[in-house]
Amino acid sequence: MKSILLIVTLFSLLHRSAFSAEDRPNIIFLFSDDQTIRAAGCYGNQDIITPHLDQLAKDGTRFANHYNTTSICMASRCCVLTGLYEYRHGCNFDHGDLARHFFEASYPVQLRQAGYFTGFAGKIGFLLEGEPFEAFENQFDVWAGGPGQTEYATAKNQGIAQYAQQYPHCSRAYGAWALDFLKSAKKSGKPFCMSISFKAPHLPFTPDPIDMKLYEGKTFTRPANYGVENGKHLSPQVHTSRAASGYREWMNDYDGTVAKYYALITGVDAALGMIRDGLVREGLSQNTVIIFTSDNGYNSGSHGFGDKVIPYEEGSKSPLIIYDPRLPKQHAGQVSDAIIANVDMAATIFALSGVPVPEGIDGKNLTPLLTKPEGQVRDHLPLFNFWGTSSAQSMAIVSPGWKYIHWYYGEGMKPTEELFQLSTDGIEMFNxxxxxxxxDQISTMRDFYDQELAKIAANVVSDHGYENYPTLFSRTIPWGQKAPLLTAKKAANPENPKKKRKAKKEE
Ligand SMILES: [Ca+2]
Structure with missing residues (x-):
């Protein structure tokens, strides 16, 4: 009997040491919507007001090469949650919703199973296959997510409507929600994982008047590659994209548009400030890791493009700052040039929480870079666009100092290769x-490209419309063999019930 008691006691001690709240950090994942890497003071922008992001970068590690492997809301959000590239999770506009088993393996669900107190607020941005939006509600301890694009008016978002009187604009209301979440999390006695997906700065640009006052009537520095003149050297394919044809406000009224875009980011920054103050008040600041990033970049007039989606730097890169207060102060304010991505968020959060990183996911654990920012976690990274007009779809490869893009489409134009030396031409002006x-360099990049193409063929999720991409994106198969696949796809789509449900128009 004594020995049984001893075993039970030992087991309970071991169990406690493996799972006790004090051993595991709390994790806050803050996610803005459509924030390009240039749109933060700590990334060298002198015009934008982001004191809290700048402070977070001073306290933690700022990443200078954070890419969204699919640079559009719905797909990128699933890349973040699952750690998988889009062609493996299968979720994007025109391709389908997320299969439940992928969601079950995602970091919020897994951390909750491992004893974390979890919460989510804001735009989740996708649905689970065959399930209503409400299916998310019981997946979190505290749920304040909203359907579709959510709303800028706090009162119109069910999950945060209670904060509408004090904070009529949603960005600060999410901050207020977070403060209440911190109290509940503390009460739970568990470590917590809180994810907030802000609406800002997504269209329609509707900033909080408090923030708009800071920018009204100002003029702003244009990106060095601003305007259509600076896009003429780029592929004919990209000029057929939505980024080239729409979003003309970035060209027609740059200052007026930037004022609103920056004001929206300043509102998110204010919410970050509220959250950091709240962590101090609750005594949680020393054991809470904060991750701040965005789901895609924004072209903002670079090369004459609006929108996101396309693989150039401004559209595909977002800020990423990670602050782990448990690290020695010598690591504060570091900058990492490592090639990293949205798919790395899940692996990083798993690693922080002590939950094993699932085998075979595409993302990498970034925590080693927090103490060794000069390191790399991969030698190359693929960027995809499987959405929108076929002629503007592409696959690209980024490696330290370089980017290679292959534009496969060949109807009325030649398939195009682009190679940019990012180390000397960060604004992609010289192909x-x-x-x-x-x-030699293009040969290396083509090899990486072919490796990634082979991975698509081997790992593509079935039944979500990606089967033709190993052929379409091939560098060697002639256009004559690709064109019939697009014609067949067009003919098949009207009868595709999956597509019907998913073909929501992106704003
Ligand atoms: Ca977005």
Whole structure:
């Protein structure tokens, strides 16, 4: 009997040491919507007002090469949650919703199972296959998510409507929700994982008047590659994209548009400030890791483009700051140039929480970079666009200092290769694909590209409309063999019930 008691006691001690709240950090994941990397003071922007993001970067590690492997809301959100590339989770506009088993393996669900107190507020941005939006509600301890794009008016979002009187604009209302969440989390006695997906700065640009006052009537520095003149050297394919044809406000009224866009980000920044103050008040600041990023970049007039989606730097890169207060102060204010991505968020959160990183996911654990920012977690990264007009879809490869893009489409135009030396041409003004001195580099990038293409063929999720991409994106299969696949796809789509449910128009 004594020995049984001893075993039980030992087991209970071991169990406590493995799972006790004090051993595991709390995790806050803050996610803005459509924030390009340039749109934060700590990323060198002198015009935007983001004191709390700047402080977070001073306290933690700022990442200078954070890419969204699919740079559009719905797909990117699933990349973040699952750690998988889009062609593996299958969730994007025109492709389908997320299968439940992928969601079950996602970090919020897994952390909750491992004893974390979890909460979510804001735009989740996708649905589970065959399930109503309400299916998310019981997946979290505290749920304040909203359907579709959610609303800027606090009162119109069920989950945060109670804060509408004090904070009529949703960004600060999410801050207020977070403060209440921190209290509930503390009461639970468990470590917590709180995710907030802000609506800002997504269209329709509707900032909080408090923030708009800071920017009204100002003029702003244009990106160095601003305007259509600076896009003429780019592929004919990209000029067929939505980014080239719409969103003309970035060209027609740059200052007026930027004022609203920056004001929206300043509102998110204010919510971050509220949350950090709340952590101090609740005595949680020393054991709470804060991750701040966005689901895609924004072209904001660079090369004459609006919108996101396309693989150039402004559209695909977002800020990423990670602050782990448990690390020695010598690591504060570091900058990492590592090539990293939205798919790395899940692996990083798993690693922080002590939950094993699922085998075979595409994302990497970024925590080693928090103490060794000069490191790399991969030698190359693929960027995809499987959405929108076929002629503007593409796959790209980023490696340290370089980007290679292959535009496969060949109807009335030639398939195009682009090679940018990012280390000297960070604004992608010189396509060096045909320059002799770069022959070795383009050969390396083509090898990476072919490796990633082979991975699509081997791992593609079935029944979500990705089956043709190993052929379409091939560098060697002639256009004549690709064109019939697009015609067949067009003919098949009207009868595709999956597509009907998913074909929501992105704003
Ligand atoms: Ca977005």
């Amino acid at each position: 060096t694909a045909e320059n002799t001195p770069q022959a």
